[in-house]
Amino acid sequence: xxxxxxxxxxxxxxxxxxxxxxxxxxxxxxxxxxxxxxxxxxxxxxxxxxxxxxxxxxxxxxxxxxxxxxxxxxxxxxxxxxxxxxxxxxxxxxxxxxxxxxxxxxxxxxxxxxxxxxxxxxxxxxxxxxxxxxxxxxxxxxxxxxxxxxxxxxxxxxxxxxxxxxxxxxxxxxxxxxxxxxxxxxxxxxxxxxxxxxxxxxxxxxxxxxxxxxxx
Amino acid sequence: xxxxxxxxxxxxxxxxxxxxxxxxxxxxxxxxxxxxxxxxxxxxxxxxxxxxxxxxxxxxxxxxxxxxxxxxxxxxxxxxxxxxxxxxxxxxxxxxxxxxxxxxxxxxxxxxxxxxxxxxxxxxxxxxxxxxxxxxxxxxxxxxxxxxxxxxxxxxxxxxxxxxxxxxxxxxxxxxxxxxxxxxxxxxxxxxxxxxxxxxxxxxxxxxxxxxxxxx
DNA sequence: GTCTATACTATGATAGAC
DNA sequence: GTCTATCATAGTATAGAC
Numbered sequence: 001x002x003x004x005x006x007x008x009x010x011x012x013x014x015x016x017x018x019x020x021x022x023x024x025x026x027x028x029x030x031x032x033x034x035x036x037x038x039x040x041x042x043x044x045x046x047x048x049x050x051x052x053x054x055x056x057x058x059x060x061x062x063x064x065x066x067x068x069x070x071x072x073x074x075x076x077x078x079x080x081x082x083x084x085x086x087x088x089x090x091x092x093x094x095x096x097x098x099x100x101x102x103x104x105x106x107x108x109x110x111x112x113x114x115x116x117x118x119x120x121x122x123x124x125x126x127x128x129x130x131x132x133x134x135x136x137x138x139x140x141x142x143x144x145x146x147x148x149x150x151x152x153x154x155x156x157x158x159x160x161x162x163x164x165x166x167x168x169x170x171x172x173x174x175x176x177x178x179x180x181x182x183x184x185x186x187x188x189x190x191x192x193x194x195x196x197x198x199x200x201x202x203x204x205x206x207x208x209x210x211x212x213x214x215x216x
Numbered sequence: 217x218x219x220x221x222x223x224x225x226x227x228x229x230x231x232x233x234x235x236x237x238x239x240x241x242x243x244x245x246x247x248x249x250x251x252x253x254x255x256x257x258x259x260x261x262x263x264x265x266x267x268x269x270x271x272x273x274x275x276x277x278x279x280x281x282x283x284x285x286x287x288x289x290x291x292x293x294x295x296x297x298x299x300x301x302x303x304x305x306x307x308x309x310x311x312x313x314x315x316x317x318x319x320x321x322x323x324x325x326x327x328x329x330x331x332x333x334x335x336x337x338x339x340x341x342x343x344x345x346x347x348x349x350x351x352x353x354x355x356x357x358x359x360x361x362x363x364x365x366x367x368x369x370x371x372x373x374x375x376x377x378x379x380x381x382x383x384x385x386x387x388x389x390x391x392x393x394x395x396x397x398x399x400x401x402x403x404x405x406x407x408x409x410x411x412x413x414x415x416x417x418x419x420x421x422x423x424x425x426x427x428x429x430x431x432x
Numbered sequence: 433g434t435c436t437a438t439a440c441t442a443t444g445a446t447a448g449a450c
Numbered sequence: 451g452t453c454t455a456t457c458a459t460a461g462t463a464t465a466g467a468c
Contacts, residue, residue, distance in 0.1 A: 007344050007355075007356050009342070026451080026452090040345075042258055043260065044259065047442075048444060049442085049443080058452070058453060060445085060446080060452075061451070063446080131223070139223075171420070174420050177394040177396070177397025178390040179393075180393070181392070200386045201386075265460085265462095273435090276463085276464080278463095285463095
């Protein structure tokens with residue numbers, strides 16, 4: 001058996017952008033193609049002309065829709081963080097009051113977000129640091145809020161005695177990290193559906209925090 | 217209280233390169249500064265002139281030491297993967313024959329590797345995909361071997377009945393992922409030593425695989 | 433090995449016609 | 451909104467003196 005050793009930073013080829021994004025026409029195509037190119041080649045190695053060619057327009061046309069290359073990245077990073085945060089927030093609102101339910105809902109939303117919109121997640125996570133300070137603000141705030149949601153739920157479970165872990169911050173870092181990484185390797189057809197994946201990771205998370213009641 | 221929202225992709229500022237790398241003098245300085253710049257700004261956004269200036273030489277001098285910008289990245293990626301693989305291999309050799317001991321040793325080495333050499337890990341993991349095919353080969357093979365080590369140990373624990381998890385591949389992905397992510401956020405002075413960090417992650421890993429004997 | 437100088441190409445962005 | 455044409459700069463890499 002031969003295994004390909006070609007290294008990509010993302011397994012998925014799906015250029016999914018959330019339905020909540022109303023951008024359409026050329027601007028939409030630019031966004032999608034920039035996302036695809038940023039994910040595969042990186043922001044710094046992707047030129048305005050690359051994006052234009054992939055979008056089927058001349059490079060000058062890009063500037064009728066976005067002020068600069070950095071602005072395109074900024075919009076993608078904001079879309080990614082907004083959608084991720086929206087999903088976590090919705091999940092916790094529907095989860096009931098038990099810490100186990102809340103953590104399960106958060107992890108499910110976190111993992112599904114990274115599995116269903118891998119490309120957007122890769123760009124939002126891996127290229128965000130290249131944005132100039134003035135373009136990064138809102139996304140960074142959303143990111144911090146999402147992290148806090150996870151920490152708070154774990155802390156509450158520990159306080160109530162239903163979780164058993166000495167350091168909620170470390171548990172949150174581990175759970176967050178394993179979910180973020182999903183965007184790099186997951187794609188449909190590997191043998192798991194998105195549901196099976198998120199169910200498995202939910203069990204992992206509940207085990208990490210030492211939950212007394214872990215589903216199987 | 218005010219929290220800075222500035223986003224960096226790496227918390228550590230330590231330009232550590234493994235002792236096993238014998239490169240010295242100007243070539244060493246080039247390697248270190250390229251690593252620092254690739255980690256903070258990305259390969260595509262770092263120019264030959266940036267690396268030269270940071271290394272205290274003219275840009276033409278770089279070519280007396282490396283054939284191209286891609287060759288500098290290739291060397292860093294190979295160093296990173298070689299050191300990581302070396303540590304995992306050493307860990308498992310010293311671990312005894314029990315799956316719990318072996319998994320603990322692997323996770324400890326994996327996490328310490330990403331905590332002690334964060335910058336190298338970020339470059340090796342995040343920029344590897346930018347290498348042309350002919351420069352990526354050995355590193356990709358080492359990566360696959362490291363992954364297999366983790367999977368094999370978990371599978372063996374399941375087969376022996378000391379681990380309880382339905383899918384060793386998913387468990388390995390989760391454990392590997394949470395460790396890789398450490399390189400992004402960990403730095404000395406946050407409140408955990410590298411030892412405390414790796415101990416905590418070892419417990420997480422043993423919990424993830426459903427080990428019957430988890431240390432506390 | 434390191435420098436100065438430079439070739440050649442690619443880059444982000446703008447001007448102005450349609 | 452989209453095009454052609456273009457500017458100004460920055461990019462990788464090389465030549466040749468010391």
